[in-house]
Amino acid sequence: MLMAHYRSTLDITDEALQAAEKGFRKLMETNRLLQKMSADARDFDGSESATDRVILALIDDVYQGMDDDFNTAMSLAALSELGGYVNKLANDQLAPGEVAPWVLERLKIVFYTFIFDIFGLNDDTAGDDNGTVDGLMGLILDIRSQARNQKDWATSDKIRDTLSAVGIQVKDGKEGVSWSKQ
Numbered sequence: 001m002l003m004a005h006y007r008s009t010l011d012i013t014d015e016a017l018q019a020a021e022k023g024f025r026k027l028m029e030t031n032r033l034l035q036k037m038s039a040d041a042r043d044f045d046g047s048e049s050a051t052d053r054v055i056l057a058l059i060d061d062v063y064q065g066m067d068d069d070f071n072t073a074m075s076l077a078a079l080s081e082l083g084g085y086v087n088k089l090a091n092d093q094l095a096p097g098e099v100a101p102w103v104l105e106r107l108k109i110v111f112y113t114f115i116f117d118i119f120g121l122n123d124d125t126a127g128d129d130n131g132t133v134d135g136l137m138g139l140i141l142d143i144r145s146q147a148r149n150q151k152d153w154a155t156s157d158k159i160r161d162t163l164s165a166v167g168i169q170v171k172d173g174k175e176g177v178s179w180s181k182q
Helices: 014-036 050-067 072-090 101-118 132-149 154-163
Strands: 168-171 174-182
Touching: 014 101, 014 174, 050 072, 050 101, 072 101, 072 154, 101 174, 132 168, 132 174, 154 168
Parallel strands: none
Antiparallel strands: 168 174
């Protein structure tokens, strides 16, 4: 419902619901990724970069959407576009220091505030298990990593495939292995 203006007609079909679920999961994953990031002030030269200006303009668009007769679709579109910058930061596609530490902190606050406080969404994949699932997944992924280092591809593939069968996606990246619910 947030993907359309409140005065427009809602098109509730299976395809629309699946697209909404995919967008929701992507938004939550982006927020989790963003909240784990930290900026190193040593890489920051003190000047505002072009990337900083783009991110700040998109943050303004998020607010402007809400100011425009509660246009949640516009705000979500801007958050989604900001998600592209979050992924670029996470994948080292932006140079260190290209995003000022204060801009990164503002981005974190805006994401959290809009997703949870304004839109009222809940991250159902985060869970309230006091870190049990994270601990278990860490152990499983460590075992998989050891298997990969020993070139035991059968064990590594079996772990990945079994996790995939129960709805957990394993992602290998430059900064290590991560996981998310599908």
